[in-house]
Amino acid sequence: MIQLRNRGIAAIGIRSLFVVGFSCSYLLASEPPRIPITCGDGVARLAISGSRAYVGSGDRLLQIDISDPSALKVVGQAEIDCGTSALAVDDGLVFVVSMKSKLQIYRADEDTPPHEISSIPTRGSGHQVSVFAPYVILCVYKGMQVVDLNDPTAPVEAAMYETSPVCLDIALEGSKAILLEGWIEGEALQSVDISAPWSPELLGKLDLRDIEEIDLERSSHFKPNIKVVDGYAYVADPQRGLLVFDVSEPSMPALLARHEIADISIRAAIEVAGRYVFVGSGDSSIVMVDVSTPSQPFEIGRIETPGNPADLVIRGDLLFVADGDAGFRVIDISDLHSPVELDAVAESKSWNAQQGMPSNNPPKPVGWRQGDAHEGPANKPRN
Numbered sequence: 001m002i003q004l005r006n007r008g009i010a011a012i013g014i015r016s017l018f019v020v021g022f023s024c025s026y027l028l029a030s031e032p033p034r035i036p037i038t039c040g041d042g043v044a045r046l047a048i049s050g051s052r053a054y055v056g057s058g059d060r061l062l063q064i065d066i067s068d069p070s071a072l073k074v075v076g077q078a079e080i081d082c083g084t085s086a087l088a089v090d091d092g093l094v095f096v097v098s099m100k101s102k103l104q105i106y107r108a109d110e111d112t113p114p115h116e117i118s119s120i121p122t123r124g125s126g127h128q129v130s131v132f133a134p135y136v137i138l139c140v141y142k143g144m145q146v147v148d149l150n151d152p153t154a155p156v157e158a159a160m161y162e163t164s165p166v167c168l169d170i171a172l173e174g175s176k177a178i179l180l181e182g183w184i185e186g187e188a189l190q191s192v193d194i195s196a197p198w199s200p201e202l203l204g205k206l207d208l209r210d211i212e213e214i215d216l217e218r219s220s221h222f223k224p225n226i227k228v229v230d231g232y233a234y235v236a237d238p239q240r241g242l243l244v245f246d247v248s249e250p251s252m253p254a255l256l257a258r259h260e261i262a263d264i265s266i267r268a269a270i271e272v273a274g275r276y277v278f279v280g281s282g283d284s285s286i287v288m289v290d291v292s293t294p295s296q297p298f299e300i301g302r303i304e305t306p307g308n309p310a311d312l313v314i315r316g317d318l319l320f321v322a323d324g325d326a327g328f329r330v331i332d333i334s335d336l337h338s339p340v341e342l343d344a345v346a347e348s349k350s351w352n353a354q355q356g357m358p359s360n361n362p363p364k365p366v367g368w369r370q371g372d373a374h375e376g377p378a379n380k381p382r383n
Helices: none
Strands: 044-048 052-057 060-065 075-078 082-088 093-098 102-107 112-121 124-133 135-140 141-148 156-162 167-174 176-183 185-194 203-209 225-229 232-237 240-248 252-257 270-273 276-281 285-291 297-303 311-316 318-322 328-332 341-345
Touching: 044 311, 044 318, 052 082, 052 102, 060 112, 075 082, 075 112, 082 124, 093 124, 124 276, 141 203, 156 240, 167 240, 176 225, 176 328, 225 270, 232 270, 232 276, 252 270, 270 311, 276 311, 297 328
Parallel strands: none
Antiparallel strands: 044 052, 052 060, 060 075, 082 093, 093 102, 102 112, 124 135, 135 141, 141 156, 167 176, 176 185, 185 203, 225 232, 232 240, 240 252, 270 276, 276 285, 285 297, 311 318, 318 328, 328 341
């Protein structure tokens, strides 16, 4: 059973940030932490295209039929070279950044299961992949790597935009990339022009080093994640909560607000739909924050899940959740006062046995308790 819990209102301050996470185990004194390779088994990443969801689970890329969200079916799968750290889909192509520093490219569509057509090494461990057709933009260990996909069967590196020291995450809005960089010192948010992808140019930079002292040991385990919508950048930072930036003026990005969320998951899942931001929490829940006034975010409740939400995607009234060891699930959020889990596919090492078979899980109604300090939101998210 999924439940919603209110966590009340936290004080808003002005602090800092970080991105997509892995499970790290050590620090190096003179350089950023290198992330040990652990392939993992849980459902870690997801992307949606039409009636298909693409899910990274351990060493497999799964294709799930979501045409009837109450009867999910695994309809295809392909091998991944050791785990998924980032995933995207566009125009019949699926892009997977594996934990072995490789971009793997698959062809797939409504009628074709995924099959790998090419790959290219990444410049160190990858944290994010975004499509800027016919290019993909990668957030990798030492910066932003641009890959030319004019021929998807023969990808070529088009540019390498270096950061100091580490690119933590990237989100695109139009021809602008909002990039988080840093580790311990030199933390910053950059706005980068990618209109000429072969030659990215810095537009503006916000230095965050003096905003808040961070926990050096925790910083190697937790990385933030970013979404950019309508000139605002929302960062789920496991150390500092939800951060809201105004990035409408590329040369002058500005931090607007901080909303404390103490237990954001290590993968810092985040999604934005209308006036709401959804953030994955390490206590097996999805935090809902109202950002109708971006400078004054407030939490309105939580959706509890059996696992630890690692990735979130919203399409219309449906919330798709990569729920770690608890698998992949779909939640109807058309009525925020009464959300319903429509179906779930449990994570399993024997997906072949489930392929083509509906899961036959009955819908599960979800309770709701409204926040105390603010008037509740409208029933339906605005997309």
